[in-house]
Amino acid sequence: MTATLIYCYDPMCSWCWGFRPTWTKLQKALQGLVDSDQLAIQPMLGGLAIDSDAPMADDMKGKLEATWKNIHSTLGTEFNFDFWQTASPRRSTYPACRACYVARDMGLEEEMYHAIQEAYYLKAKNPSDIDTLTECAEHIGLNPAGFQKNMQHVKNERLLEEEIEQARHIGLNSFPSLALIIGDKLTSIPLDYKDHTSMLNAIKKALS
Template identity: 80%
Template sequence: MTATLIYCYDPMCSWCWGFRPTWSKLQKSLQGLVDTNQITIQPMLGGLAVDSDQPMPDAMRHKLEDTWQQIQSSLGTEFNFDFWRNAQPRRSTYPACRACYVARDVGLEEEMYHAIQQAYYLEAKNPSNLNTLIECAEHIGLKADGFQKAMMHVEKERLLEAEIEQARHLNLNSFPSLALLKGDQLISIPLDYQDHLSMLAQIKKALS
């Protein structure tokens, strides 16, 4: 029986950006288990913040900028703080999540995820805005028209909301989160932002 490692994330979650190098190493280390059908890796979108056209309140802006500073000092993660001076942030991550959902249908979810992170954290662009997401889509080889139609479909059918509900049902309420689904048993995998080997050991132990 193949177990499923669920990676619950939000493309606009700054801790997910901090976790990215370690997560990449963990995925590489799991490749042997994937190749032998012992495990599959399933991304799941968490949805930090619902759709909103309202500017982000100053208190939230300062809180998030402080979080970026904290991640940078503790993990060495690179951030472009010009975002907080030049962009017009909104507390809305659902559009970016929908973009990843759309890209999943053509096997490019991870590429979209990384393109959004690159635009947001390094290029100080706002992924709450559709034009930024279209740029990301084109960057990974998607056509703008088809991408926009697919985004509208995902929103109209509330496909993202259904996935977020599934994540909540599994108690995956913080991002990033890792959990191993083995039969009907869900085993939480504690995160280690600095070292993938501890998580690899936990996963192998849970599989045995």
């Protein structure tokens, strides 16, 4: 029986950006289990904030900027703080999540995820905007017109919302989060943002 490791994320979650180097190491360490069909890694979109055209409130801006500073000081993660002066933030992460959903069909979900993170956190671009997401799509080799059409389809069919409901149903309410499914048993894997070893050991222990 192949076990499934679910990685629940939101491309505009700053803690997911902070977790990225350690998550990359963990994926590499698990590659042998993936290659031998003992483990499948399944990304799942968490959806932090629904669609909105409203400008972000000043208190929310301050809270998020403080979170970035906390992650930078705790983990050494790089951020471009110009975003808070030059962009027009909205509390809306569903468009960025849909972009990852669209890229998944092309086998490019991780590439889209990384392109959005880098546009947001390093280049101070706003992934709540379709223009930024289309740029990211082009960057990873997707056709811009086709990408926008697929984005509308995912929105019309509420495909993202279905996935978010699925994540909530199995108790994945924070991002990033990891859960291992073996048969009908779900085991939550505690996160370590600085070292992948404890997560690797917990996964191996659950599999044995």
